[in-house]
Amino acid sequence: MSDRFDIIVVGGGPSGARAALAASAQGLNVALIDEQSAIGGQVWRAKNASILSAPKTHETRAGDALRRDVLASDITHIEGARVWQIETGWTLHVLRKDVSSELTCKSLVLATGAREYVQPVPGWTTSGVLGLAGATALFKQSLTPPGKRTIVSGTGPLVFFVASEIRRLGGEVAAVVTPNSRRDWMRALPSMLGRPALLMRGAIWVADLMLAGVPIYWQRVVTDVSGDDQVRGVSIAKLDQNWARTSEDIMLAADSLCLGNGLIPNIEAAHMLGVPIRHDHALGGWIPETTEDGGTSIDRLYLCGDGTGIRGAEAAAHQGTLTGLCAAADLGHGTVNLQKQAKAKWLKSARFGMTMTALSIPRVGQAQLTTPETIVCRCENVTRATIEAELNAGAQSSNAIKSGSRAGMGPCGGKFCATAIAQLIAQQSGAPVANIPPATPRPPLRPVPLSIAAGSFDYDALPIPKPAPL
Amino acid sequence: MIYDTAIIGGGIMGCGSALRLAQGGQRVIVLDQGDLGQGASGVNAGTLSLQIKRVKLMPYALKGHACWEAMGKAVGFAKTGGYTLAFNAREAALLQERQTLKAQAGAPIEFVSNNQLRNGEPNLTQQVVSASYCAEDGYANASLTGQYYLGKLRDAGIEYRERCEVTAIERDKNFKLTTPQGTINATRILLAAGAWLKPLAALMDVHLPVQARVNTVTVTERMPPLMSTVIGHATGLLTMKQKANGTLLIGGGWQGLGTPQEGRGRVSVDTVRPNLALAQYAVPALGTARILRSWTGFEANVPDFYPLAGVLPGVEGAYVLGCVRGGYTIGPYISQLMGDYILGREPELPLFDPGRDFKEGTI
């Protein structure tokens, strides 16, 4: 493969797929690259091939519609493909079926979506603890509940969706634990009234849990997970308005736990390419600088979807359409009218999405849940105490913490510890987290086996420059 | 407040000089545009190999090795010995010629038999034609440089400022350095800013013919033991070692993209791939190791590839230290020499006049 496309879109979620569809509809030669075997992203992730039949849900219907649209288009869908390196200009190095190949294009759209933030608490590394969003990925593709009796803990609407899905898939929910208060939800209500269908779904999730006698612990948080290679139970505690612990722990028994604290944008690819980043709590943390139509400071590089800020699936889809249209227009295809429509829809749905994001914005007390013995960097097994020792020795940046303690040096590339590390630096230095950027991201975008990165080669053809001066 | 010496650049060169000057009774301050030890000092591959040092710099490299050994565990020092490999007759001839001269210059380098090599590194390819060995070779953990020197500066009570870029230098009676954290006044200044020496000297209208190489390093995930020494290649285009934690560090001076002026280098797949291919050629079992990160660091040099260490031409009270080929190895030592020189003492080994005529290969 070394096809040259007009536009390559990376990421097959609602935003990337809509961007690809919009650009393709303008007559451009578009490729859509995605890690999964089917279009849908995390939110509309498709069932895997082991599921021969299953009842439809809201998510499967939305995903199926998107998949049908892509199938009916002229888009080249490159599935099960991992982009591991991007070179300006644009050349993408793509790992697929144990082979790396290069794809080139005139314009590049990154729709890299979001990942989950989980505030580290003692025992959160226990096997059997799943991320809240991770659990949804498991449900959607494998239709498997996380255990027999699960505690579901987290912020925003996701915690209720996960609890509901566990019940739908035949599992038992031991309890729902959420840092949000009923008052937080009352504040979100006015903007939810404009979305009656979603409001109704949420009401059904909560009512079903209540009918089933599942306790819902409002304004509470998981403070400790007990177990070793399997979850045995958790401790929970009451929180104040700032999410600082106010009460003694109580214990709840369960064999599994889903834990999450909201979503954060996947910015690494854009950041590596040199797009400036800024911090915005309301959008989930660090985001790349973009114009409203997805343009960046780098020529022919566009960004859309949750990777530019957490606004939810509906907004992401509209933003994808807008960005796809703009990328096409910059290549001389398309009209302004369609862009205006897409922008209006995007801005409207983004307002609602950000109301939901607001329920997960970390509050000052949250960082204290990470005790000195808690592992912060899962990959390298680095505790808060080790990071604080580094801070006390004078380290003042994410890069310095990484160099000195190895926190963030593991296979995940710091994706799951960067936020917690910035909190610790902020706390110690008194600087706001907005002044503490994540460590410099390094390629590859995903781990790649050396033999595949190296490719096939002939020793004698190896380009050997002249040796160093003697 | 007037410092005796303000040092611009908080890598090994700057911090090492600061420590020597403070020992000599000076009040010094170290300024870095980023964090201490996070430039070339912190992102190089950490190889400490006499086999890849220049013949004329060998006395400095031998002293440098002793410095690193003394720093020990705090910098992740490991003396493992190292092999340099040749895979064909041309490389074997190159190896023979170069290592012989380096051995004559004082490096304990010997040629080893195939059996000795196999016993030492059983996972090496069968394709080795010739190999040299140096028991003094090893590595340190470059990512600990910042942490180490930061601690040393603090222990010595030396002031330092991070994220403190010098944007202007004025000279009347003293030097006045403009920074985002205010003006710094000093009697003397030492430029130790590595690849940024050229723009820094230009602030005083001095032209230093400094160029920057953009060296690439790659690290893998943790692997079962595959090698116990530092492995190099006759051309110098491969260095690799496996750390105690199982990760493998692969370098060899393959060039990335970007310039110091742009503020960051970028990895080029075109050069990473042959670097990795060469590594896998040497140790085939590396093929399954997943690559976790590649990055670049700027290595400064001048046309003759010898250090700048001495007075900044034409500016009284200003000094420069940098462009040391093998600077990671030699840095802790040559910075002591620089400190001694500024203190008015005779350095143990000669310095390298930054005002010399830079014809290639001359000094």
Place this chain on the structure above:
Amino acid sequence: MIRLVPNHALKIVRSAPVVFTFDGQSVEGHAGENLAGALLRAGRLHLRNAPANGGPRGAFCCMGLCQECTVRIDGQVVEACRTEVTQGLAVERAG
């Protein structure tokens, strides 16, 4: 009891079972599903050992990012959440 959210567990039809091994023990999965799902359903949560303290780790993000579900197949470390189950596959705990 009234359920507003129906139980779909019994309406899910899965593909033919396949048998693979995890650290030498037989585990049943379904053709076309990923290892993380199959191992979780079999109660095999501990997929790798963390560095330093060897602590047990398992699937966490389920989307190919966190690297916690890595296992070893033919000497190659792979993400269980992105590796398909096949008959006879020999999977080992990593780390």
